[in-house]
Amino acid sequence: MMNYTRRFMLGVAAAALTLTSMPAMAQDYPSKPVTLVVSYAAGGGTDAIARIFAARLETALGGRVIVENRPGAAANIGTDVVAKAQPDGYTLLIGNQGPMVVNPHIFRLRNDPAETLDPIAMIADAQLVVVAGPSLKVDSMQALLDKARESQLVYGSAGNASASHVATLLLGQTAEVKLKHVPYKGAGPAINDLLGGHVDFMVTTVPSVIGLIQDGTLKALAVTGKDRFPGLPDVPTVAEAALPTYSATAWYGLLGPKGLPQEVRDKLAAATQEALADPAFIESLNKDGGVPSDLVGQDFAGFMAAERARWGEVVKAADIKVE
Amino acid sequence: MMAVLEHLGLGLAVAFTLQNILFCFIGCLIGTLVGVLPGVGPVATISILLPVTLSLDPTGALIMLAGIYYGAQYGGSTTAILVNIPGEATAVVTAIDGHEMAKKGQAGLALGLAAIGSFIAGTVATVVIAALATPMTRLGLLFGPAEYFSLMIMGLVLAVVLAHGSLVKALAMIVAGVLLSCVGADMETGRERMTFDIYMLSDGIEFTVLAMGIFGFGEIFKNLADPEKRDVMRNRIGRLLPTLRELRENFGAILRGTGLGSVLGVLPGNGAILAPFASYALEKRLSDRPQDFGSGVPQAVSGPESANNAGAQTSFIPLLTLGIPPNAVMALMVGAMMIQGIVPGPQVIQNSPDLFWGLVASMWIGNLMLVVINLPLIGLWVKLLKVPYRLLFPAIVAFCCIGLFSISNDGAQVIMAGIMGLVGFALYKLQFEPAPLALGFVLGRLLEEKLRQALIISDGGMGTFVTSPLSAALLLIALGALAVAVLPSMRKSREEIFTEA
Numbered sequence: 001m002m003n004y005t006r007r008f009m010l011g012v013a014a015a016a017l018t019l020t021s022m023p024a025m026a027q028d029y030p031s032k033p034v035t036l037v038v039s040y041a042a043g044g045g046t047d048a049i050a051r052i053f054a055a056r057l058e059t060a061l062g063g064r065v066i067v068e069n070r071p072g073a074a075a076n077i078g079t080d081v082v083a084k085a086q087p088d089g090y091t092l093l094i095g096n097q098g099p100m101v102v103n104p105h106i107f108r109l110r111n112d113p114a115e116t117l118d119p120i121a122m123i124a125d126a127q128l129v130v131v132a133g134p135s136l137k138v139d140s141m142q143a144l145l146d147k148a149r150e151s152q153l154v155y156g157s158a159g160n161a162s163a164s165h166v167a168t169l170l171l172g173q174t175a176e177v178k179l180k181h182v183p184y185k186g187a188g189p190a191i192n193d194l195l196g197g198h199v200d201f202m203v204t205t206v207p208s209v210i211g212l213i214q215d216g217t218l219k220a221l222a223v224t225g226k227d228r229f230p231g232l233p234d235v236p237t238v239a240e241a242a243l244p245t246y247s248a249t250a251w252y253g254l255l256g257p258k259g260l261p262q263e264v265r266d267k268l269a270a271a272t273q274e275a276l277a278d279p280a281f282i283e284s285l286n287k288d289g290g291v292p293s294d295l296v297g298q299d300f301a302g303f304m305a306a307e308r309a310r311w312g313e314v315v316k317a318a319d320i321k322v323e
Numbered sequence: 324m325m326a327v328l329e330h331l332g333l334g335l336a337v338a339f340t341l342q343n344i345l346f347c348f349i350g351c352l353i354g355t356l357v358g359v360l361p362g363v364g365p366v367a368t369i370s371i372l373l374p375v376t377l378s379l380d381p382t383g384a385l386i387m388l389a390g391i392y393y394g395a396q397y398g399g400s401t402t403a404i405l406v407n408i409p410g411e412a413t414a415v416v417t418a419i420d421g422h423e424m425a426k427k428g429q430a431g432l433a434l435g436l437a438a439i440g441s442f443i444a445g446t447v448a449t450v451v452i453a454a455l456a457t458p459m460t461r462l463g464l465l466f467g468p469a470e471y472f473s474l475m476i477m478g479l480v481l482a483v484v485l486a487h488g489s490l491v492k493a494l495a496m497i498v499a500g501v502l503l504s505c506v507g508a509d510m511e512t513g514r515e516r517m518t519f520d521i522y523m524l525s526d527g528i529e530f531t532v533l534a535m536g537i538f539g540f541g542e543i544f545k546n547l548a549d550p551e552k553r554d555v556m557r558n559r560i561g562r563l564l565p566t567l568r569e570l571r572e573n574f575g576a577i578l579r580g581t582g583l584g585s586v587l588g589v590l591p592g593n594g595a596i597l598a599p600f601a602s603y604a605l606e607k608r609l610s611d612r613p614q615d616f617g618s619g620v621p622q623a624v625s626g627p628e629s630a631n632n633a634g635a636q637t638s639f640i641p642l643l644t645l646g647i648p649p650n651a652v653m654a655l656m657v658g659a660m661m662i663q664g665i666v667p668g669p670q671v672i673q674n675s676p677d678l679f680w681g682l683v684a685s686m687w688i689g690n691l692m693l694v695v696i697n698l699p700l701i702g703l704w705v706k707l708l709k710v711p712y713r714l715l716f717p718a719i720v721a722f723c724c725i726g727l728f729s730i731s732n733d734g735a736q737v738i739m740a741g742i743m744g745l746v747g748f749a750l751y752k753l754q755f756e757p758a759p760l761a762l763g764f765v766l767g768r769l770l771e772e773k774l775r776q777a778l779i780i781s782d783g784g785m786g787t788f789v790t791s792p793l794s795a796a797l798l799l800i801a802l803g804a805l806a807v808a809v810l811p812s813m814r815k816s817r818e819e820i821f822t823e824a
Contacts, residue, residue, distance in 0.1 A: 042370035073525040182779050188648045192591040198467030211646040211668020
């Protein structure tokens with residue numbers, strides 16, 4: 001009896017200790033530097049956004065935030081690193097459209113982001129722009145699709161399964177035209193071949209072509225989001241111009257390993273919202289064709305699930321699965 | 324011509340302000356340092372410094388970042404010559420004869436020629452950018468996938484010329500290099516090839532891992548296995564500066580290298596990589612002692628080094644005139660411009676002429692500074708060789724490991740480079756040349772990429788490579804060069820048979 005009580009008491013004490021210490025830990029968060037994993041090499045678009053975001057998050061959280069680049073395996077390595085980390089809020093991921101909702105349909109993943117990651121908050125939604133090369137001589141989205149019905153058009157993309165690729169796949173499927181895909185390594189070489197007339201058109205990120213659009217070298221036919229892009233006010237959306245149901249955006253969000261304490265999640269979501277209210281941050285997002293998002297927690301998770309289902313169908317219809 | 328002078332005048336006025344000279348100097352200094360440290364490349368450095376540039380004035384920021392880029396090209400040759408570690412693909416060629424010269428006690432001469440050649444190349448390339456940026460841009464656009472593929476074929480044929488031993492062994496190394504470049508996910512389907520389910524292989528092998536392993540670690544194994552040869556090299560340092568006669572002998576090589584580099588640098592998708600290889604092949608062909616190439620010929624250092632530097636500089640042309648970055652460093656420059664609110668593209672020249680011409684003029688100033696920074700340092704670098712090897716080699720290994728780890732913050736890359744080091748040592752023992760392997764590896768990726776793209780566009784029709792006049796011409800040159808390379812060796816082997824008989 002004595003023995004039992006002692007053990008029981010010890011158990012209670014231990015439980016009490018854990019119970020009291022757990023929230024205390026979450027309240028102290030962050031008490032050491034937070035690592036923000038980026039699944040791409042330093043220097044890319046996602047890396048740029050992550051670094052600007054990290055600086056704002058530091059101010060909002062009141063602690064160090066360190067960006068760590070873990071590129072590789074079509075951005076799946078970053079997902080793995082964070083999925084395997086302790087769910088204590090000190091290892092977080094900048095997740096974007098490709099690895100979060102497109103890759104699960106294409107690659108054999110070690111860690112499914114939907115099962116191993118906790119979505120915290122969405123950061124930004126960035127639209128893409130449809131541009132026609134100088135040799136194609138079309139001046140509207142409708143004219144491009146008409147031309148594609150006459151003879152098969154060739155489009156370049158920033159790479160297999162990139163936002164640029166899947167957005168064009170969806171375009172072809174929505175318009176019911178067959179298009180020929182030429183993958184490049186990054187947007188740069190693809191734009192070069194677009195200018196040289198080796199490919200006909202391309203769907204790409206706004207910053208990669210904005211200079212050439214403003215100069216008149218490339219014709220912007222449409223933007224891919226639900227609303228027009230403020231930097232190109234005369235360019236209609238694809239939905240306005242030709243295909244009412246069409247919309248495709250690349251997006252960025254903050255995620256952590258599955259099982260983050262609720263208080264840490266709330267703290268991070270609030271800090272993200274605070275960072276996103278900074279006008280300088282909004283301006284740099286705008287330059288990338290992006291707008292800040294207000295999706296937090298379950299709403300962000302719901303958005304990701306819907307995106308995953310949607311792109312799953314596009315990928316399936318295009319038959320680009322890797323065995 | 325007047326307009327060009329006027330523009331350069333404007334540029335020099337912008338670049339010669341105290342502030343911009345300072346930025347240029349800082350950039351060149353940082354660039355030289357990261358170039359000398361094996362593995363720490365300009366890409367990592369510039370991306371780390373990018374947030375810092377936010378608070379700077381745009382022209383100053385770009386001048387500094389550009390300085391880091393060409394400064395690193397400069398510093399990279401130092402490591403290639405002294406310790407046979409080419410940190411960048413473009414320094415592979417420099418390592419071949421440059422390191423041989425160092426072993427012969429001519430490290431100072433090799434470094435001096437590299438510095439002077441680079442300066443001349445930089446000066447010419449600056450004028451090329453100022454005068455010919457627009458027509459050069461059009462040339463770059465002519466190169467579609469088919470033309471690019473033929474250019475790579477030509478490059479691979481040139482690789483045969485790199486070898487100074489057996490032709491068959493060189494071919495084997497090139498093929499091995501191309502095969503290694505195929506490791507990783509297929510660009511079109513994403514299917515993994517030759518990755519053996521090893522995760523870190525799914526994006527292919529990093530060039531830095533291959534180069535540092537096979538050249539760097541391989542060289543260390545070699546030196547440890549063979550201590551006597553090394554000591555001979557340590558005891559003889561030689562002159563630091565070339566004589567007038569040596570300069571005259573190298574002047575042609577420097578000019579030819581500059582020309583090749585200037586043209587190839589403009590091509591999209593990092594055409595500048597080909598420049599030093601092409602220059603080496605050309606010098607070997609023009610030399611009256613081609614058999615000495617590979618054992619420390621000065622022209623094999625000065626030519627490729629000039630080509631390398633000219634290419635690094637003219638690769639700014641597509642960035643400045645079209646806003647298209649031809650390589651990773653230029654992509655970062657786009658980022659830097661965007662942060663500053665400058666939209667890269669054709670309108671930069673019109674909207675911000677002071678930035679454009681200031682940057683161009685600063686390149687010339689930067690090249691001058693690099694000579695000033697590097698010539699006095701040559702003595703210091705060469706003294707490094709005097710450090711006892713038991714102290715030097717752990718330091719080299721440590722720096723390599725830091726550089727390798729920083730590629731993707733992953734220890735796996737370090738292990739892989741270690742394995743590559745064993746491969747490099749085995750190749751040395753079996754008397755295979757590693758340089759053709761490195762070239763095959765670098766060109767193999769582009770070769771496959773462009774072949775696939777060209778064939779997708781042509782619906783699988785091989786005719787696309789000969790119907791384009793540019794592509795057909797390049798293939799013809801390749802064919803001709805191959806014939807020239809193969810015929811003498813056939814003749815020679817016949818002669819050998821006859822003498823034995």
